[in-house]
Amino acid sequence: MIDTYWQLLASAEGGHSDGLIDRLKSTIDYLCAPEYFVTLTTLLLIVALLTYKIWTKPKVAGLIFAAFTFFYVASMFDEDFFKIIKKPDNVPITMMIYFTGFCTWLGFRQAAINDDRMKRGEPLLESGADDKVLVWPDLVYTELIALVLCTAFLVVWAIVLKAPLEPPANPTNIPNPSKAPWYFLGLQELLVYFDPWIAGVLLPGLIIVGLIALPYIDKNPRGNGYYTLRERPFVISVFMFGFVIMWCVLIVLGTFLRGPNWNLFGPFETWDPHRPAALLNINVSDVFWVVLPERLALSWWKPGLPDQPFLFLPAYLVREAPGLVLVGGYFFVLPVFLAQTVFRRIYREIGFVRYCVFWLLLSWMFIVPIKMVLRWLFNMKYFVAITEFFFNI
Amino acid sequence: MGLFNAVGNYFRDSQVWGSIFRHGVPRDRRTRAMAILSNVFLHLHPVAVRKSGIRLSFTWCMGGLTFFLFIAETISGVLLMFYYRPVVEYAYTDIVGLRAHVTLGLLREIHRWGAHAMVIAIWLHMLRVFLTGSYKPPREFNWGVGVILLTLTLLLSFTGYLLPWDQLAIWAITVGSNMARATPFAGHEGPGAALLQVGGVPLIHGGSDARFLLLGGTVVGPGALLRFYVLHCIFIPVVVSVLIAVHFWRVRKDGGISGPL
Numbered sequence: 134m135i136d137t138y139w140q141l142l143a144s145a146e147g148g149h150s151d152g153l154i155d156r157l158k159s160t161i162d163y164l165c166a167p168e169y170f171v172t173l174t175t176l177l178l179i180v181a182l183l184t185y186k187i188w189t190k191p192k193v194a195g196l197i198f199a200a201f202t203f204f205y206v207a208s209m210f211d212e213d214f215f216k217i218i219k220k221p222d223n224v225p226i227t228m229m230i231y232f233t234g235f236c237t238w239l240g241f242r243q244a245a246i247n248d249d250r251m252k253r254g255e256p257l258l259e260s261g262a263d264d265k266v267l268v269w270p271d272l273v274y275t276e277l278i279a280l281v282l283c284t285a286f287l288v289v290w291a292i293v294l295k296a297p298l299e300p301p302a303n304p305t306n307i308p309n310p311s312k313a314p315w316y317f318l319g320l321q322e323l324l325v326y327f328d329p330w331i332a333g334v335l336l337p338g339l340i341i342v343g344l345i346a347l348p349y350i351d352k353n354p355r356g357n358g359y360y361t362l363r364e365r366p367f368v369i370s371v372f373m374f375g376f377v378i379m380w381c382v383l384i385v386l387g388t389f390l391r392g393p394n395w396n397l398f399g400p401f402e403t404w405d406p407h408r409p410a411a412l413l414n415i416n417v418s419d420v421f422w423v424v425l426p427e428r429l430a431l432s433w434w435k436p437g438l439p440d441q442p443f444l445f446l447p448a449y450l451v452r453e454a455p456g457l458v459l460v461g462g463y464f465f466v467l468p469v470f471l472a473q474t475v476f477r478r479i480y481r482e483i484g485f486v487r488y489c490v491f492w493l494l495l496s497w498m499f500i501v502p503i504k505m506v507l508r509w510l511f512n513m514k515y516f517v518a519i520t521e522f523f524f525n526i
Numbered sequence: 527m528g529l530f531n532a533v534g535n536y537f538r539d540s541q542v543w544g545s546i547f548r549h550g551v552p553r554d555r556r557t558r559a560m561a562i563l564s565n566v567f568l569h570l571h572p573v574a575v576r577k578s579g580i581r582l583s584f585t586w587c588m589g590g591l592t593f594f595l596f597i598a599e600t601i602s603g604v605l606l607m608f609y610y611r612p613v614v615e616y617a618y619t620d621i622v623g624l625r626a627h628v629t630l631g632l633l634r635e636i637h638r639w640g641a642h643a644m645v646i647a648i649w650l651h652m653l654r655v656f657l658t659g660s661y662k663p664p665r666e667f668n669w670g671v672g673v674i675l676l677t678l679t680l681l682l683s684f685t686g687y688l689l690p691w692d693q694l695a696i697w698a699i700t701v702g703s704n705m706a707r708a709t710p711f712a713g714h715e716g717p718g719a720a721l722l723q724v725g726g727v728p729l730i731h732g733g734s735d736a737r738f739l740l741l742g743g744t745v746v747g748p749g750a751l752l753r754f755y756v757l758h759c760i761f762i763p764v765v766v767s768v769l770i771a772v773h774f775w776r777v778r779k780d781g782g783i784s785g786p787l
Contacts, residue, residue: 222694224642225639225643225645228642236654240653240658244657258584259785259786260785260786264576264577265574265575265576266574266577266580267559267562267573268571268575269558269559271580272580273568275580276587279590280594283591283594283643284598287598287636287643291636291639292632294639295625295635296634296638296639299693299695301691301692301693302614302618302695303693308693311697311698312698313698313701314698314702316680317684320705321701329708330708330710330713330715330716330717333706333708334708334716341677344669345670345673348666348670349666351661357659357660357784357786357787358785358787360584369657372656522718522720523715523716523717524717524718
């Protein structure tokens, strides 16, 4: 990896006159490989959650906003980046980045203020329950203004930007890459790591079920009806990880960094359809039955996938036994261990049934980044690969 | 100004005005309360709300804007239905016609950008409700209704994506609907589907699985266009409308805009 990095730098320097900018671009391209992009944004989120009292200060936030906008606008001078940005259906992504950023700031800013106030024993921003105002005029006028502004915004947007219309549908001409609508690109990105039945059916289903189940699992009575982080740090951290990283960041990844053949391209790279595809990925069963005995070179353990049934177990179960043990341990043993250590308090608060649901949702949420990391580090394809029944995890 | 007021008073004192608005000009507490109570649309609101609850920095107004965008989508969508025929022969040319023949036409733009804006607005509404802990008791059920509404909004946008019948449309829908093929048990490439067979004859195959149900065929073709059209224009909007009613009703019943207990 380091080698490719230096090759990139070298080629950038040799090919163009403007060395510094190109070097910067190729550094960013390099950092946009998902192993860095997702890891860095996750680290950024963790830092943001820890330092929410600092970066939400209007001056600091304004500076971050200005710096990001400068970077974003400057990037538009790059042909390849601008090509993606200017696609009419990608304009909402720019809006999503800015609106999500702004609203996250707005929420955490008030959380920071509230948390400070609670520490000092002062009333919350939202307190004053008996302080009522009439809906006419105080609310209806706000609604009217919001409605007028929203209409104006929509009309201006509609005048400035034409709705896209490509050539008529042609079932024989498959565009490369074929992308889902932008709001589903996060799910499409999951297809790189999981089979469709997990990425396209199970995980979306669990997102919906998980969100609905949230109020029944989160038994923490505090933080009801006002912005705070200090009173519910765990739930907010997990939710923000899911929303910002596993949803928004993956959408950005799918939009800006996925090109022909679903290959990865830096934001400033030209989409070259002839770039070679990724290398071969291996299963846990290959690692256990082939790679491991080869490395160990034991006389009694010959490398090779088992293809004979053992006792009452069919051959595919013998072959996938290591993966099944891993997955089983993750789903069924780990929660028991966690309930006695890290999640001890949570388990005591929410009880057995809720804890089971909690773990079902949490384990599936975190199997996504776990598998991503394993793919990046070891080219791991499947934990369990029972291709006979399309049952691959 | 004198004339202006005189004309205003003339109309307000007329029998027609009095028959529509059962209260005087909303200038004091009583008439302002009446303005909300005696209007079928405004009475979605309570008469009075907590002052902190309607601060823009608290609500971000995103739920309201989502609702407004839904209405804007409904109106522009109905207008678009006048010009659009959901059959393969005409769908694309109707969109081209809409673009080529209507001077200063903004209908499709407003509909498309409104849809994108609605998706963003509803996410941010969810983020706000989450960050303020407003899903907590007594609002658990309404949060669930909101999650279903969010899902339906995405599905509305997704089904609408196919209708222009251009390259962008069919391939985005092909990518999306291919997932259904892998539904456990119900998709012919899903895990467990092979187990569902009678005497060696598979029950779940390409012509009988979840994807077939969605598309009305094995590929994104005429059947899919018609199904997505009906889902997009009738089925999902009706379900959404009902759920919006439930959602708003429950906001009121669960204590209005949330605030510290």
